[in-house]
Amino acid sequence: MSIASTTQQICFLVLSATTVVGSLGVVLLPNIVYSAFLLGGVFLSVAGLYLLLNASFVAAAQILVYVGAVNVLILFAIMLVNKQETLAVIPGLLVRRLLSGAVCAGLFALLLRVAFTTTWALPGPPPVGEEATIRIGEHLFTDYLLPFELASVLLLMAMIGAIVLARRDVFSTDVITGEPADQGLIEKERTPLLIEKSANEPTLLTKP
Amino acid sequence: MSTDLASPIPLEAFLSVAAMLFCVGVWGLINSRNAVRVLMSIELMLNAVNINLMAFSNYLDGQLIRGQVFAIFVITVAAAEAAVGLAILLSLYRNRETVDMERFNLLRW
Numbered sequence A: 001m002s003i004a005s006t007t008q009q010i011c012f013l014v015l016s017a018t019t020v021v022g023s024l025g026v027v028l029l030p031n032i033v034y035s036a037f038l039l040g041g042v043f044l045s046v047a048g049l050y051l052l053l054n055a056s057f058v059a060a061a062q063i064l065v066y067v068g069a070v071n072v073l074i075l076f077a078i079m080l081v082n083k084q085e086t087l088a089v090i091p092g093l094l095v096r097r098l099l100s101g102a103v104c105a106g107l108f109a110l111l112l113r114v115a116f117t118t119t120w121a122l123p124g125p126p127p128v129g130e131e132a133t134i135r136i137g138e139h140l141f142t143d144y145l146l147p148f149e150l151a152s153v154l155l156l157m158a159m160i161g162a163i164v165l166a167r168r169d170v171f172s173t174d175v176i177t178g179e180p181a182d183q184g185l186i187e188k189e190r191t192p193l194l195i196e197k198s199a200n201e202p203t204l205l206t207k208p
Numbered sequence B: 001m002s003t004d005l006a007s008p009i010p011l012e013a014f015l016s017v018a019a020m021l022f023c024v025g026v027w028g029l030i031n032s033r034n035a036v037r038v039l040m041s042i043e044l045m046l047n048a049v050n051i052n053l054m055a056f057s058n059y060l061d062g063q064l065i066r067g068q069v070f071a072i073f074v075i076t077v078a079a080a081e082a083a084v085g086l087a088i089l090l091s092l093y094r095n096r097e098t099v100d101m102e103r104f105n106l107l108r109w
Helices: A004-027 A032-052 A054-082 A093-117 A130-143 A145-166 B011-031 B035-059 B066-096
Strands: A171-174 A178-184
Touching: A004 A032, A004 A171, A004 B011, A032 A054, A032 B011, A054 A130, A054 A171, A054 B035, A054 B066, A093 B011, A130 A145, A130 B066, A145 B066, A178 B011, B035 B066
Parallel strands: none
Antiparallel strands: A171 A178
């Protein structure tokens, strides 16, 4: 890479600081919309870290998939389920948070110790740099062909599963009473609806 | 690491950032009361794992960059997980009318 080493170090410091502070904001901010936008910032800075690691293709994939798809999906979910509700007070919540914080700090210390005490086999082979995309393509169509195809099947399954889970007009009969019961009957009127319902009367179902 | 072929950033720096991101994700996963935030914490943890994979791929496996291929698969699975997770969340919200994790105790023994 032709970028000067000081520039790389400055970029790394800025990107890692953005990542850590943004992730803390994602977890700690009370407003979840701010959290979602900060999550997009975290994804972007992680993509910058990938660029520092000579991986331009994965950085582009990170931006396309995470910022473009996952973050937008999360924002949609926030807007769909955005209801102001007063959360019930749980006794000992602060103690629980402190305890889990201590556990996470211990985990962090353990990971740091592992990272700094292990003697890595450095320096490894020189990185391929700009040829990384070609190498990834070769991997995906030779020795990782089966996982690649399985990933496509997994995406199809996830797509169908998400549609089945999130659709509204699932008509079925109640097991106990035998009456028609769809999800629209369970929902109340104050639920924000995407589709305006014409009448509140339950539609009669013809049993097969 | 002092040769000019090597990167000016040590491998441990990337591992530390990834460890921090992972621990923040774990804390958020345990302590979030909004279900959407739980999904965001899972995404944070997956990103931490991806940073680790990419760092090892660049520093220790520079010729056969298998870590990058692995990171692509992780991104794929994460996208599928986010879609299904948010669909489950939407259907839960329709039935329970809340996103409070403390009230999703349907399967509690």
